[in-house]
Amino acid sequence: MMQLATTIPVRNVQALAASAPGELTAEALNQYIRPDMDHDSVLPEDSAEVPVVDLSRLLSNESVKEEASKLKFACEEWGFVQVVNHGVPEDIIVNIKRDIQEFFQLPLDVKNAYAQRPGDLQGYGQAYVVSNHQKLDWADMFAIMTQPPEARDMKYWPTQPGTFRKSIQEYSSEVGKLAHSIVKFIGNTLNIDPGLWTDKYAVQALRMNYYPPCNSMAEKVLGFSPHSDASLLTILLQINSVDGLQIRRHGAWIPVKSRADALLVNVGDFLEIMSNGRYKSIEHRVIINPRRERLSVSAFHIPKFDGVVSPIVSTDADEKVLYKTLTVEEYVKHQLSNKLDGKKALDHAKAFQVQGK
Numbered sequence: 001m002m003q004l005a006t007t008i009p010v011r012n013v014q015a016l017a018a019s020a021p022g023e024l025t026a027e028a029l030n031q032y033i034r035p036d037m038d039h040d041s042v043l044p045e046d047s048a049e050v051p052v053v054d055l056s057r058l059l060s061n062e063s064v065k066e067e068a069s070k071l072k073f074a075c076e077e078w079g080f081v082q083v084v085n086h087g088v089p090e091d092i093i094v095n096i097k098r099d100i101q102e103f104f105q106l107p108l109d110v111k112n113a114y115a116q117r118p119g120d121l122q123g124y125g126q127a128y129v130v131s132n133h134q135k136l137d138w139a140d141m142f143a144i145m146t147q148p149p150e151a152r153d154m155k156y157w158p159t160q161p162g163t164f165r166k167s168i169q170e171y172s173s174e175v176g177k178l179a180h181s182i183v184k185f186i187g188n189t190l191n192i193d194p195g196l197w198t199d200k201y202a203v204q205a206l207r208m209n210y211y212p213p214c215n216s217m218a219e220k221v222l223g224f225s226p227h228s229d230a231s232l233l234t235i236l237l238q239i240n241s242v243d244g245l246q247i248r249r250h251g252a253w254i255p256v257k258s259r260a261d262a263l264l265v266n267v268g269d270f271l272e273i274m275s276n277g278r279y280k281s282i283e284h285r286v287i288i289n290p291r292r293e294r295l296s297v298s299a300f301h302i303p304k305f306d307g308v309v310s311p312i313v314s315t316d317a318d319e320k321v322l323y324k325t326l327t328v329e330e331y332v333k334h335q336l337s338n339k340l341d342g343k344k345a346l347d348h349a350k351a352f353q354v355q356g357k
């Protein structure tokens with residue numbers, strides 16, 4: 001049985017964040033300090049450049065060509081895109097936002113009642129609440145496997161607040177449809193045999209993230225370590241107005257200013273592998289606000305667990321194959337059993353051994 005990344009049993013981070021300053025000993029805080037935090041520059045002036053794609057324009061014959069070229073540019077140059085007119089109904093978004101906020105206000109023992117710390121992949125994706133998921137990260141997370149239905153184990157689905165199951169189901173289904181449609185449009189931009197691209201995504205997992213404020217040393221902790229996602233495509237909804245996500249671009253960090261009308265979509269590791277590196281999964285991290293909590297929900301769309309992913313080369317060019325063929329399970333296990341370290345997990349899928357880091 002595999003071991004998942006180390007997690008130290010700690011107090012609830014919400015309780016920790018709410019402690020009076022005098023109550024926090026250096027010892028209690030030290031474990032969260034990130035001496036390894038890089039000091040690469042942060043470029044807020046580039047936030048406005050994160051590409052925006054309009055799904056309604058992809059769905060219309062008159063505008064699809066123009067909008068698809070924006071999508072291609074976003075995947076090639078950024079790996080992140082804000083999708084507007086995404087078609088997820090407003091009330092479904094309002095409901096999931098409300099319920100996630102209420103859920104994280106519940107006492108830790110209530111949340112833990114749904115926790116199933118996964119020991120192996122059978123457990124993965126059912127549901128778990130983790131205080132400090134990656135040892136030193138300043139966040140609480142709750143993950144749930146939402147699709148396909150036969151893989152759902154409702155036993156781990158929270159029943160509080162009372163509308164949570166319904167709002168999760170509705171959001172999951174809408175965001176799943178959106179993922180299907182974006183994956184299809186991305187496939188069209190790749191010049192590949194469409195037969196190789198159908199039904200590429202099959203599983204969805206939602207992870208809800210709660211990042212408490214940290215007023216004593218926000219700049220020394222991280223909400224989420226730098227990583228790339230072990231997904232084909234991730235769709236992120238920011239729950240409240242507190243930003244914190246930063247994406248790595250040309251060696252610097254760019255803070256994402258989330259648009260209230262957009263869903264943030266990013267290229268995951270499986271898309272990088274399957275596009276043979278033409279589309280890159282992008283490293284990202286979350287920083288902490290000194291005064292306000294941040295909440296978000298990530299919807300990971302992953303190829304079938306028992307499936308195989310391999311690079312698909314384009315039909316119009318002589319391309320060297322850069323990645324190995326591997327099973328989804330093998331890759332996800334590899335990613336989960338290692339400490340989050342930027343895009344290091346992807347080295348495992350490279351066709352040629354990567355020297356050093």
Ligand SMILES: O=C(O)CCC(=O)C(=O)O
Nearest residue numbers: 207209229245286296298
């Ligand atoms: O909270 C965020 O903005 C990002 C979360 C994230 O990167 C993840 O869940 O993989």
Ligand SMILES: [Fe+2]
Nearest residue numbers: 227228229284
């Ligand atoms: Fe992520």
